[in-house]
Amino acid sequence: MSALSYAHGTSATTLLGDTIGANLDRAVAAWPDREALVDVPSGRRWTYAQFSADVDELAYALLATGIARGDRVGIWAVNCPEWVLVQYATARVGAVMVNINPAYRTHEVEYVLQQAGISLLFASLSHKTSDYRAMVEQVRGRCPQLRETVYIGDPSWDALIGRGTPDLYEELWIRKSELSCDDPINIQYTSGTTGFPKGATLSHHNILNNGYFVGESIAYSEQDRICIPVPFYHCFGMVMGNLAATSHGACMVIPAPSFDPAATLRAVQDERCTSLYGVPTMFIAELNLPGFATYDLSSLRTGIMAGSPCP
Template sequence: MIAIRNQDETSKPWVDGLTIGQVLTETARRHPNHDAFVFCDPPHRMTWSELDDAVTHCARGLLALGFRPGDHFGVWATNVPQWVLLQFATARIGVVLVNINPSYRADELKYALQQSEVRGIALIDHHKSTHFWELLEKACPDLATASPGALESADFPKLKWVVGLRGDPHRYAMMWDDFLKRAETVPAANVAEISETLRCTDAINIQYTSGTTGHPKGATLSHRNVLLNAFYAGQSQRLGPQDRIALPVPLYHCFGCVLGTLCCLVHGAAMVFPSECFSAGATLDAIEKERCTALYGVPTMFIAQLEHPSYAGRDLASLRTGIMAGSPCPIELMKRVTADMGASEMTIGYGQTEASPLITQTRTDDPIELRVGTVGRPLPGFEAKIVDPITNQKLEDGQQGEFCGRGHGVMLGYYNMPDKTAAVIDDEGWLHTGDLGMRQSNGYFRITGRLHDMIIRGGENIYPREIEERLYQHPAVEDVQVVGVPDRRFGEAVLAWVKPKAGCEVTEDELREFCSESLARYKVPYYWKFVDQFPTTVTGKIQKYKIRETAIEELGLQAIAKIETA
């Protein structure tokens, strides 16, 4: 039995030194009959005791297929119960889970499977217009002549097993029910024996970062990386076994499988999954029906719920806290979430996959102006600083530069990419995020943009976040994204894509005048476009590079874009 004590920010977390499997065993012992997870559509729920047993059974299945500690196993699926089972089962026997983005097309899938060197992959059949089996077969044509466990492919020398989580059987795959039957051939004692050999510093997860250029990089994380992040993220929200977290965020992303599943695991809270992929209506339904006390999401998800036609009649009185993160959080939006939505203790988190993921977070007892206007202070065990992007010298409070973090969450490295790892983690262990920020004199941080998002107009540095924050204050603006586009005279010009609120009308001239009231003339957008939606990743992150690409095409700036600069 593991000794449990009350925690504060200065004491050692009870999970430190343990593996994910050990933490699951302890949480199931402490809260056996509490809900562990609830999937709303289709309905499926398990208590912590049931989840512990199901995970052991699933781990036995992996052992039956020949998986051993250090092997890699990919999961390519939306938010389904098997995702959670496999996350915990792989961790229990030291198999490295590889998270695969469900929006990947065939070429992206092929790259991820090859680069991560998976020995097995589990997948769903389809979701909406994506047919996973077809894409897998396109990525690996050799499956056409394979049988379960016997794939021979020059392109995928390590890949042997394909496990179908649902749908019709395929000749080269083992379906989920058969996988669970195979587990009966392995004693549960074998799982326990392997679990005892694992260390908390072992690699347990590879998560691919969604960069805007080049191939994704697989951030490799340890048990300790993710468990400490989950512990402190939950502590910042004052989470306990009485809490129920609505999780519309994807499991393949750190937001879902660290701040979501593992945060619940560590604190004994219930995970509530409204739907396979984000749906504003389904999320509101889940909060009401399951009496969720916490809600997670990126800003676009919160906006979609606030603007949903049924929002006004919803009973969201159970909401107390949660995390808004994943992309810059507009101050005006945070005010609406804490006041109108009722999540008065909502927190903002900042970090990235390479940090497991949070580096800073606001706390529930922070003054409201800090909770809506900053990304908080570093988690215990983390350091943060702002440096000059050119000289790498530490900057004083109030000065803008690159945000760097150091501590327990910094990844082990990018899988099989030592040069890429060295480019972001320096010799002193500081992770260079590529984000711009500043430290306030009270120790709280603000994120002001991306290094590469910065617009340079005629020698003037312009940070899109400042312009966006101003436009969010306009009563007719629901969402806005600002980017730089090529300009022959100034190098770059400012472009704003604006999504008006439903039923509201606003003109370019009105918004230009509104900006001019508080922004320097050179910061006021030159180009404007009114849109219904923005290009996003599956996690809801807005892809500014696609906005820029579309604008270059629509504005006829291709020739200017090709002009080389020093």
């Protein structure tokens, strides 16, 4: 049997060998009472202990729904706490989370549902002019592997959560013990500018180390609070944002469901964020806001500007 091998550049810091779930457990054990996630629009907040409990609650629900290791679970949603819960709960049960761009049109969603073999889809109710429920109903007859769609902010979300019960603790523990950091855990799609979108399959090892070393490069610690206005469906949001945060005990701050320059600056000010992410056009929009100088941004010490796409 062949064995996997790893190589990386000169560094005193070794690669992480954790699964995403195990790495989250380390953060929870170290910083249970520190804030892990803040959703500014709804005012909801989670400490690491509370966040882990809600991740487990969703993981129980996934097990109760019959999600097996390696099953494809789609997430087609704007930035919201439920997006983050799905990210970590699918990792806990070994399902492969498939990121779907909120800006996709019906034919693109149909392609991804079919091509990735998604069996369970989590979706927002709407985004801008898109009615997600109507769009899913339009294509689901041509997507035979799609068994169920759960809408965030809809009774179907509560119904799903209600299926999971703590008596599934042992089953979840067994499932987690069977997982390897080399297991596929995420599929991300290209923009498809030269044809249909193309999916790249990534492992715990791939994306956890990506997030961890990004956090190391800008010296994250449990004291940091990261304002994340970039989309979660892209690696900028879910990896450089979320995984960089949880691998260091930092806090993820969601300023708005999609980019809003004023909401972003208010979140930095009110939540005393130490780090801010964005693409150049986002930073330009913030700098050009009337009254920009009135925002107290003195808490910022770092951040990332990158060329990632933003819907």
